[in-house]
Amino acid sequence: MPCGTWEAIHIVDGLLNNDSTIDPDTIHADTQGQSLPVFGLAALLGFDLLPRIRNWADLNFYRPDAAAGYTHIDSLFGDDVIDWDLVKRHWQDLMRTTISIREGAVSSVTLLRRLGNHSRKNRLYRAFRELGRAIRTITLLRFLNDPQLREQITAITNKAEGFHKFSDWIMIGGVLGHNDPDVHERIVKFNELAANCAIYSSALDITDAANQLAAEGHPVDFDDLATVTPYLTHTIRRMGDLVLDLAEPEQPQTRLDLEPKVLFRAGA
Structure with a gap:
């Protein structure tokens, strides 16, 4: 990975290239290990993306439809509504792309680079982003509702931070x-x-x-x-x-x- 690259575009490839006897189904990461298209892609690939997101309280919660309202948590949601018609219209494209990545015909890194912020007019990008809005909203609600999930995410990411700190300490020269x-x-x-x-x-x-x-x-x-x-x-x-x-x-x-x-x- 070159310096300055958004880690999210690499995170799925690491699991797809896994050749160990362990078959992971959950991805933990920090803020740079997630984005809306990555949430959508990870869900289609069968991975549960559970990142530790910095300032997650500033993120949008997307409504499933304009008429949706909630008695106790409505203040969490803004006016943005998920465009299910867009997801439905491009569902076959999403599945073809996901299968191509799963079969190794195309790298998720290559795809996600093309689906970057500079490609907001790209219909496939918009479809992945729209699906990611739904998945991330569900994930944030799970995060709020489940104290054990919050502890799990913190504990796992702290283990990774601990390893990096230990590796930095043991490196001679640095x-x-x-x-x-x-x-x-x-x-x-x-x-x-x-x-x-x-x-x-x-x-x-x-x-x-x-x-x-x-x-x-x-x-x-x-x-x-x-x-x-x-x-x-x-x-x-x-x-x-x-x-x-x-x-x-x-x-x-x-x-x-x-x-x-x-x-x-x-x-x-």
Whole structure:
């Protein structure tokens, strides 16, 4: 991604190119990971876009029709009405485009770039935007109505922020001193590799410590354990010796061997 690019146009491709065994159906992002056309496209692709939006209270809530009124929340809605006729008229175009993206015939990045703000007269853009207005309004109402959803969005995005902060800390030098994008990509990949190795090592240490406490008869509470982060910095000698040991390592203990009443309840 070039600097200054609106992240929303890249967010769907990341999920479509996923080749892991995990099949995600939810997208979390910050403000730049969403826009009205992206809400519409994500919904057609079967993804639930749940971003943490800055100043979301300033966003428009769109009415389903001009006569719609609500007893308690009508003040949230302005005078803007969703143009369902536009969505219906271009529904086949929307589905063809979505299937083309799903099958890899066209990149969502390419499409969303073409459906940018400079293409407001583009009928396909207007149709995606109109559908996105409906989906985003529903999402904002869900956000208002469900405290657990608000906590989920905040917790997930904070995890991402925590990882970025840890990666920044572990990066030696901290300056991209070259204009070659290939060099930039290598630096970012090596930095994330080092960060993931450190996080994995810390997670193993936390696992060993919890298992040791349980073996000694001390109760290990799930809520207490959930507060322990693997983004530890005080245990890492950032400027110490970096040793590459190619010897076959011992199989690490990755399972928490706690009492059934704590984490692994009977039948769980």
